[in-house]
Amino acid sequence: MMRTAFAALLLCLASGAVAQSPGRLYDQEEIGELLYGVRQELAEIPEVGWNAYVLDHETGNSIFARADLYRAAGDGDQSLGKERLAMVQFLNRIYLNDLSIGDTLVLPTHLGLDPRAYAPFPRRYEGAAEFDKLFIIDKGVQAWAAYENGDLERWGLVNTGAIDSQTPAGRYNFNWKELDRISTLSPPGERWRMRWVFNFYHERGIHVHQYRMPIGEPASHGCVRLITDDAKWIYDWAEPWRTTAGTGARGLASANGRVLEQGTTVLVLGDGEEPVDGPPARFEWNGDKPSLRVVDLPAHPYEVPPGTDQQRTFDRKRRQAAATS
Template sequence: MLRLSQKKLFNLILLTSVISFALQCEKGQETASREIELKKLDSAAKAKKDSLIQDSIQKNTVAYRAFIFPAKKKDSAMAAFNKEFSKEDQYVILALNRLDLKNKWRADTLAVPDKIDSTLMAYSPFPHQLEILKDVHKIVFFSYPIQAFAVYENGNLLKWGPTSMGSKAAQTKRGLTFANWKKELSISTVSSEWKLPYNFNIHNTLGIGWHQYDLPGYPASHSCLRLLRNDAKFLYNWADQWILNKGGATVRANGTPVIVFGDYKWGKKKPWKNLIQDPKADDISVEDLTEIIKPNLSKILEEQKRTDEVRGGITAAKAGEKVAA
């Protein structure tokens, strides 16, 4: 009897040890998981903080002054502007004021930076990094409030520039769309006299796309997204088209995602003119842009996965054809 009791006691102790060890392991796993999650949160917070700091540092290096074109002495002011600034410098200054060289006669008061950066990146109103987009290969944004576009690759700002979007009577449709087809030189459906270089459609049924055309310093298009020629050419070559199924009637995979957002303050002071008083006047914050992206992110990643699979399959098929040949 004594031996049996000792055996039972031994088994009980052994069982208790096993349970205790299992609980400690589980607790250890929970602690490890919690530590991993905390590290992820810390990393995300750091990335967000770093992006805010970088944007702040870059913006603090730029100051603006006003160059005024009085209504009664506009010709002499324009002569002074042309004398002070080279064509290259004028291009940058006018771009910051949402104008092109053709429309510089429309200028009244220009915000002029103290340093000229031909890439415009030193003046970006968009965040230079967006953690939320780290898994998104490519995306384009068009902002109505500041009449500007931005290009991101995996959360890093690649390029930005001015635009002229739909007029008050023909506003550009907001929301998420995808780049569709492109044509190096299109003819407008509104007037056959309007030539549209580097046209890239983003809404097939509505006929909306980006292309080069006049930038008059305000939203003036018939719903399309007007760009400077260099920007239109860059986007034309950079963005991806859709992939159609055989016969061309249905979409097999979408192209680059595009988000058009915000509202323009019609009749109010243009936000870029406030740069003279505040270099951050037309900035879009990390938080604001993140909130715009959030409701669209799952759709963007879903379409991206499908596109990657389709493009991968096409590449593999082509490679197979070459081997067979």
């Protein structure tokens, strides 16, 4: 069941084409189960195409049109089809019962594949081949990707900073991490609890962390929100910095020392285009034919401008080392 359910999640990655359900939150546990239920060798994952499905019925009745959709998704079994389609609502701010005549869904040509088949990131990033690990956040598609030696290892969803508190683009490194932290921006009388916190911009206190996530759109005060499974995975996968006060695994206390070795490189992409305000557009359309919007990565990660003095310092060290080698 889980093998077909994940691809069904992606039946409507195109935003704005269907009835919107604002103000609702991702069911993080359910998304985690569906995102990571299938694993294949990267080279064995087939290419996926996309087709538009327009809800219609000769009676003009939306209930009958949804029933036709469920039967199509369930190979004739309406109950199975509705189950397979359950997570469409969480990925694109739609709820199945909100769908009406004329709403457009985007269906993948293959179901039940490794989730990397549906990633809005290239499966191979040649420019990052020299990086053991590279972490990328793209504000345009509101998603993240983890690469190992240039191969896509995993990807997921994010909420970056809202329109009036955008997450700054640039090149960073993971610094210190803490399992549990209360946000310094918590208002009086409230405690905004962040879990599996991994900082990448120490001076401004910007991290990736688990938190509640409105469906599909930027929402934070500058940090990057993740679902629980992703926050846990990144916390264990990425490397923290090493300073004279210890490694970043010691938490904020490690910031009291001088940086000896940077952590995993982090790229925040998405400036140079209109700020995301509302659900991201993950598909491009040529007439009535949709295609997945794949993030255009820089030729090399170091082409992304440094975002902090830490990056500029280590850039100078790299240039000096290259000049003397």
